[in-house]
Amino acid sequence: MTSVSELSYSELRIDIDRLSRRLAELAAIGAIEGTEGCARLALTDEDKAGRDLVVNWMHDLGLEVTIDGIGNVVGTMAGQNAGPPVMCGSHIDTVRTGGRYDGNLGVLAGLEVVETLLTAGVTPARPLAVAFFTDEEGARFPPDMLGSLVYVGGMALEEALDITGIDGARVGAELQRIGYDGSAPLPGAAPYAFVEVHVEQGPVLEVENITIGAVESVQGISWTEVTVTGQSNHAGTTPMSLRKDPGFVATAAATFARELAMELGHPQVATVGRIEFFPNLVNVVPARATFTIDLRNTDEEVLQEAERRFATFLAATAQSEGCTIETTILARFEPVLFDPRIVDIVHGTAQSLGHSVQRMPSGAGHDAQMMARVCPTAMVFTPSVNGISHNPAEYTSPEDLEAGTNVLLHTMLTLAAE
Ligand code: GLV
Ligand code: MN
Ligand code: MN
Numbered sequence: 001m002t003s004v005s006e007l008s009y010s011e012l013r014i015d016i017d018r019l020s021r022r023l024a025e026l027a028a029i030g031a032i033e034g035t036e037g038c039a040r041l042a043l044t045d046e047d048k049a050g051r052d053l054v055v056n057w058m059h060d061l062g063l064e065v066t067i068d069g070i071g072n073v074v075g076t077m078a079g080q081n082a083g084p085p086v087m088c089g090s091h092i093d094t095v096r097t098g099g100r101y102d103g104n105l106g107v108l109a110g111l112e113v114v115e116t117l118l119t120a121g122v123t124p125a126r127p128l129a130v131a132f133f134t135d136e137e138g139a140r141f142p143p144d145m146l147g148s149l150v151y152v153g154g155m156a157l158e159e160a161l162d163i164t165g166i167d168g169a170r171v172g173a174e175l176q177r178i179g180y181d182g183s184a185p186l187p188g189a190a191p192y193a194f195v196e197v198h199v200e201q202g203p204v205l206e207v208e209n210i211t212i213g214a215v216e217s218v219q220g221i222s223w224t225e226v227t228v229t230g231q232s233n234h235a236g237t238t239p240m241s242l243r244k245d246p247g248f249v250a251t252a253a254a255t256f257a258r259e260l261a262m263e264l265g266h267p268q269v270a271t272v273g274r275i276e277f278f279p280n281l282v283n284v285v286p287a288r289a290t291f292t293i294d295l296r297n298t299d300e301e302v303l304q305e306a307e308r309r310f311a312t313f314l315a316a317t318a319q320s321e322g323c324t325i326e327t328t329i330l331a332r333f334e335p336v337l338f339d340p341r342i343v344d345i346v347h348g349t350a351q352s353l354g355h356s357v358q359r360m361p362s363g364a365g366h367d368a369q370m371m372a373r374v375c376p377t378a379m380v381f382t383p384s385v386n387g388i389s390h391n392p393a394e395y396t397s398p399e400d401l402e403a404g405t406n407v408l409l410h411t412m413l414t415l416a417a418e
Contacts, residue, residue, distance in 0.1 A: 037392020099394020
């Protein structure tokens with residue numbers, strides 16, 4: 001078989017209709033009625049059904065499929081030579097109100113690359129692999145990027161299996177229940193390189209009218225769960241001066257988080273995305289409030305400052321209200337720089353395919369940021385209409401999906417031929 005480095009392969013292009021069909025078929029699982037979006041929280045029945053579909057596609061394409069102990073699935077296409085594969089991939093779990101592209105694109109684009117090569121009769125010099133990692137979202141089982149974190153040895157398998165989700169379920173039990181507690185070794189073998197194509201999930205590419213983002217870095221992520229405990233009492237009879245109101249502390253902290261992010265300035269962001277009061281009744285001063293705080297920045301020092309100032313405000317507000325606080329770190333990852341050489345290949349590939357391209361950081365977390373610990377890694381971004389994501393309205397045009405997947409194809413071919 002001829003080597004992929006030969007010029008004729010530069011004409012290869014993916015089939016966008018085939019990719020769009022797969023995206024639609026996967027999105028039908030856990031579809032949110034009346035929308036284009038889907039709900040496949042990690043390790044739920046919907047996640048299992050999505051996994052089964054993608055694994056079937058992997059088998060149909062003749063890939064060798066392995067499943068490890070945290071449920072990461074890797075499908076490998078043999079190369080002319082043995083050795084570590086050029087790997088791509090992402091995740092197929094979604095948030096509860098997710099779009100059809102977040103994560104799913106990176107996995108199905110990988111299958112599209114494989115099918116394009118099989119159809120053209122091309123066997124790359126190095127093996128190629130397509131992976132989907134468990135619980136990238138972390139929405140049910142924090143931290144995010146859990147599967148890829150375990151893959152790279154950043155968390156012991158036993159610790160990961162013991163994580164309790166927001167619904168009280170445990171990772172290990174759920175993996176067993178859906179039949180994805182595999183036996184492939186962990187940490188997983190380091191690939192030759194890793195490339196993840198993903199929708200941007202933000203507004204930059206669309207605003208700048210650019211088709212491809214060559215992602216250079218991922219910002220640091222800090223997730224904390226806070227439980228504030230006070231004195232539950234009658235809402236009508238308890239004078240304001242005598243209250244120990246955890247609801248007040250939680251909402252004051254949420255307001256402070258916004259002010260803090262505004263003061264620190266771009267790219268600092270702060271989000272209170274989950275908040276629960278107990279007993280959550282109109283006429284009861286709550287006994288307890290639990291909320292999450294998500295802080296992110298590309299600059300580790302500023303991120304640490306945001307963490308410190310938020311913690312100081314929270315402690316002072318709780319104390320003056322007579323409440324106590326308990327905090328649990330759900331996720332903490334420092335900013336990650338991708339491999340400049342792989343970023344250059346992505347950038348050059350996009351240019352050679354005639355697409356506008358710009359280097360940029362990622363605001364969202366991605367499996368690629370974990371893979372960057374063990375192999376040269378970079379990402380390809382495609383535009384998100386109106387910058388909307390983690391929302392069923394998430395949308396990327398077929399033309400942009402096609403462009404991103406062709407950049408993935410040729411980036412992988414370049415790496416496989418090295
Ligand atoms: C994970 O996808 C995140 O960025 O929250
Ligand atoms: Mn994602
Ligand atoms: Mn996501």
